[in-house]
Structures are given as C-alpha cells and as structure tokens.
Amino acid sequence: MITTQKTMAKAQAMFATRRALGPFVGTVAKKLDHYSQFQPSSLSIQQYLDFGRNGNAASSFEFLRKELLVRLANIMQEISLLPPKLLATPSSKMVSGCFNDQLQVILKRHAHVVETMAEGLIELRESDGVDIAAERGIQYFLDRFYINRISIRMLQNQHLVVFGNVLPESPRHVGCIDPACDVESVVLDAFENAKFLCDRYYLTSPMMKLEMHNMVEKGSPINIVAVPSHLYHIMFELFKNAMRATLEFHGVDDDPPDIKVYVVKGSEDLSIKISDRGGGVSRTVLERLFNYMYSTAPPPPRDGTQAPLAGYGYGLPLSRLYARYFQGDLFLVSMEGYGTDACIYMKAVPVEASEVLPIYSTSSRRLLTQAAQVADWSHPIPGQGQNSRDPRRNPNCA
C-alpha cells in the first residue's frame, strides 16, 4: 500500500484533535500490557470491502481506536524480547522508543520504520554478528513486525480514504481495495515500469510472453478483489529481479530470452508464475534471498535521497509478506544454471482472503527467546529455508 506523507499527516491530525490518546503518555507500560492482552481482529478483504461500502466514520473510528493499539501493543511486546545486542543498536532504540512518545509521533516515525530497523540489523552485523538462535529469532520477528506494519497502514489508509479526505485511486476503489482488480493490467503496468528501469540501466530488456487462463469464467478477463498496490509492489519487484538475472546471464548483446508469465484463476487460487531464463541460483543461495540478516546489498546512502527500501535487499521478503498478508504466498523455484520461476498465490475468493496477523502469545515469546536447540537431524534439513518462519529452523536449510 502506498501511504503518502499526506495520509500520515492526516492521521496525525485526526488523532491529535480527538485527543483519544492523551492519557497515554506516562502510563505506557500499563497500556501496553492492557492492549497486548487482546488478540488482533483479523479482517477478510470482503469485510474491508463491506465496511468500506456500508460502514460509517464513527464506527470505523471506534474500531480503529482500539484495534490500532492492540496491533501495536502485540508487536511492541515482542520487540522487547529481541536479543539485547540488537536492542542496544541506536536504530533499534529509535524504533522501540517510539512507544514512549505520543501516537502522532509514532505515526510519523512509523513511516521510516522499515529502513530504521534495517539499519539496526546492519549495525548489529557490523559489530560482532549474531549467533544462530538470535538470527532465527530476528527473522521470525521481522516477518511478524513487517506484516503487522502492513496491516496497520491498511487500517489507517482505509479509514482515511473511505471516511476522510484522501482520494481513492479510482471511483471503483473502496479505500485501497479494488473490488474488480484487473490482474492483467497490474501485470502489464509492473512490467512496463520495470522495463523502463532496465532499459535505462542495460539499454535493452527482455520481452514478456503473457498467458492468461481464466478457468472459472472461461475466456473472460481475470478480476479479483485485491489491493492493486500490493500486487503491483510484488510484480514490480519480481520483474526487476527477472530482468536483471536475464541480462546478467545472457549479456546485453544478443536478444535476451523472453520472460514468460502465466496467470491462472482457479476456483480457490489465483496463481501467477514468472519464469525467467536468467541462470537461476543454487539452493544454498536461494535460501538467503529471504533472509533479512543476509541481505547482500550494500547499505544505501543514509541521506534519504534514494527510494525507500532500495538497497536493503528486502524486496523479496517484503513482497512475500504482501502476498501472505491476505493468505496468499510467494515462492521461488530455481534451476541453477538455467533460470528461476517466481510463483505468487492469492486467494481468489474474497471471504477466504483474511488478514494474517501476528499474535503475541506464549508461543511467540518462546520462539523469540529460546536458545539454540540441540540438533534433531544430522544435517540442516534441505528444502526449508525460503519458506521458513520458524526461528528454530536451521538457517542453513536450503
């Protein structure tokens, strides 16, 4: 979701005006404990849609007033369980310190929280590294932290677009949800924009061969209830990767092989496959592509001149979270020496597309804090890494 500075400012103003959270200052710990006892209310994309169409501003505010705090409090409890070394980095202090300020400050700082958290990890890695157990815990936590963040911005944005002054992208949109998202045009859009960057850098770019298969309404275009900006974010990232791999592998002199894209709508799943012939990666490399700690990208200049996230190497793990947010998913399947398939899944049925939210619980507390486990296999279990959310998994698992 694209949340502009304007949106943020609007949210700040709204909350500041209503003074709903005035008493919050000074009683942070108590409030935190209180709200973290509630379980986040996961909404389906259908519920978002229905409420956007039939709800009203007052009930939206009442819901948000509690739900935003519940979601923030749940993840703030987990932040406090991170490895002390990570919490001691200046960047982490900045993130976790947020809760001590008033909500409007939180919201403002929240806009840069991904970058700030990423810098915390870089600071940690540059100091003395982390042990395996801590690394697993960080991977587990960051998937939860960022999906929580996606959900909070979704809640804010829906409120501001549906009931506030922020304009939707089109009259058809309900907030940032398109009830009839034309998947083909999002794919073409993402491809064209990735191609523009690719042409600028390599002076050439691969072509796309696109096949659409609507197995539910044969011959019709493929429309689903979706957040187009999320799907665009994912596709743009994957196209950039596929183009770069293709040109780096085949060189820029010959005609590069096409990038093949298949979009299939079934009765349960919308599936998209982006198939490149960019030489692929081995399983040992693949497993690192989703690892926040092992991002190989050099840190970007910290002067704020670059696009958000550029250079942190978080494109793939964040794209996967955007896919997973409404119960979809993202996988990479690679053949080393040949090419890579990126597979994206989304729920085709809007009542099944419910938010996946982290819950602060005895399980998450244990997973975040436990020490390294005794091995239960002679070797890291192959084939697990890229899909792993469990910090106890061996990080070397392919």
Added chain:
Amino acid sequence: MITTQKTMAKAQAMFATRRALGPFVGTVAKKLDHYSQFQPSSLSIQQYLDFGRNGNAASSFEFLRKELLVRLANIMQEISLLPPKLLATPSSKMVSGCFNDQLQVILKRHAHVVETMAEGLIELRESDGVDIAAERGIQYFLDRFYINRISIRMLQNQHLVVFGNVLPESPRHVGCIDPACDVESVVLDAFENAKFLCDRYYLTSPMMKLEMHNMVEKGSPINIVAVPSHLYHIMFELFKNAMRATLEFHGVDDDPPDIKVYVVKGSEDLSIKISDRGGGVSRTVLERLFNYMYSTAPPPPRDGTQAPLAGYGYGLPLSRLYARYFQGDLFLVSMEGYGTDACIYMKAVPVEASEVLPIYSTSSRRLLTQAAQVADWSHPIPGQGQNSRDPRRNPNCA
C-alpha cells in the same frame, strides 16, 4: 534402493552366523539406552564410494555392527514417544515389538515395516482420529522413521553387494551407487515404465519433451554420483502422477499435452523439473499430498498380492525422503486450473551429498511429545505445509 528377499536372507544368515548379537536378547532396554546415546554417523555418497572401492569386509562389518544398532536404537527411542493410541494399534505393536526379537527377525520384519506402519495409521484413523498435536508428531516421526529405514537398508545393501555375494546391477556400480549415473537414461526408463502402466489403464499416454542442460561440461551428457534406484523411484512416481493428472484433466480422446522435463546440471545442484498440464491442485489440496495421515488412497487389499506401497498414498512423501536422504529435495508447485511442476534437486558434488539422518535428542523428544501450542498467528501461515517437517506447524498451512 531395491533390497530383495535374497539380500535380506543373506543379511540374516551373516548376522546369525557371527552371533554378534546373541547377548542382545533379554537385555533389550539396556542395549537400547546404550546405543541411542551415540549419534548416527552420517556418510557422504563419496565416502560410500571410497569405502566400496578401497575398504574391506572386516572393517565394514565392524562399522555396521555398531552403526546399524545406533541407527535402530535412535529411532526406537522415538517410537516409544508416539501417541499411546497409535502405539496401541496392532500394527504399531508389531513394529515396536520387533526390537524384542533377535536381529534376524528384525531384518525379516523390517521388509514390511512401511506397510505395517501405514496400517497402524489407518487403524488409528478408523478408530477415533487424532488431535492436531498428535498428527503433527506423527508426520514428524514418520519422516524420520522412513529416512532412517532408507539409511539402514543402504548400509546393509552396500555391505552385501560390495563384500558379500549379491551382484551389483552393473560392473561400474559400487554397491548400489553408480559413480557415473546417466541421468537421462534413468529419466527415460522411469518414463517408459510409467507410460506402460498409463497405456494399459487409459489406452493412451502423454508424450515427453525432454531438455538436458549440462552447464558444467557444456554439451556433454549429465552424469552424477547417485543411487540410480532412488532416482528411478522418484521419477517413476512423479511420471505416474503427471500422466494421471494430464489424462484425467484433458480426457483420453484428444491428444494430451506433453509432459515437459528439464534436467540441468549446475555447479552445486542437479535440478530436474517435470512440468505437466494436468489441471493442477489448489494450495489446500497440495499441502495434504505429503501428509501421511491424510492419504486419500483406499487401503490396498491386505493379502499381499499388490506391489509394496501401492494404495497407501505414500508415493510423494517417500519420494521426497529419497531425494532428501543425500541432501537433495523435492517440491511440488501447482497452478490450480492449469498444471503442476515437480522439482527434484540432488547434490551435484558427491562430497556434499551427505546422509540426512534423524538424531534422537532433547529436541526430537520435545517435538514428539509436546501438546498443541498456542497460536502465534491469527491464521495458519500460508505456504508452509508441503515443506513442513516441524510437527508444531499448523497442519492446515498451505
């Protein structure tokens, strides 16, 4: 690995003659405790090869005498931790009772242990079902149990072929390992045999379009150090599935679409992709395909007339274990309404192809016995099921 009755009989005879395990009877529990304290020695396929070429029968016997017991004792400890309801089924009693007999009896009974274990699960499911935690534990255990079994049969077979009277498949073979396994011929073999069955049942079968890409020695055939019977087992299973899906989805009257196979040798991985247009499955169906408890196949006749394993629906999870045994892997990636890609990985470098063996440890004990965990996500985490080895994972994870 194909271990014949003859091989078994030979093993029994050898062990019976040497009386190495005579004192075992009557002191089972003590021995079990003793040997389960040792960690199984994982061998790489290169070590198997070197020992097969340069080792001698006496040292092989010395190694096996301890190692077989260590591997058996490690998994027997875990059997005792299975849910009481499962252990109470007649079939499970038969499996776990084995250890009370002499080793020659174990070896004999061992030949049918997969079927017997499968029947235990069917008996359990037919009684009153299992709770989720128990189901996860069973899935975790069976992956360990069967991979342990593959490893034990490998050890036995290598000894009997290299130092005993059992003939290898070809003079080039070292035991059941082919130091220059021609991958193309194994693929063709598996395809032809699956096609034979398919033609018999459907009176037609899809064609195969095979592409071989040797990226290490360009233009050369693809040879790797491998156990051809394991690779054949995997490919035969996957071809049968791809053919059945193709013909069920497209009907038998039209020309069915080809099954495309890509084999790529990179510097680390040998990758094989079998791509069918058999209509695919949704993610919720896919996750069950590797679940021992959710096998949808009707139990086969118990009169012993059918081929081993036929009908238990264990083809996919066991194929995945054959792939994982030497640090390879197997994934299914499906587009519901279109088709499925089956991806097999094997280590291309023999020193990296080490056995993956289960280790009885505090971790495995905990994973086998712990109760259901409090949720840490609002919904089952998508995209995890088919790759899950962790019993604490929600079984509904797609």
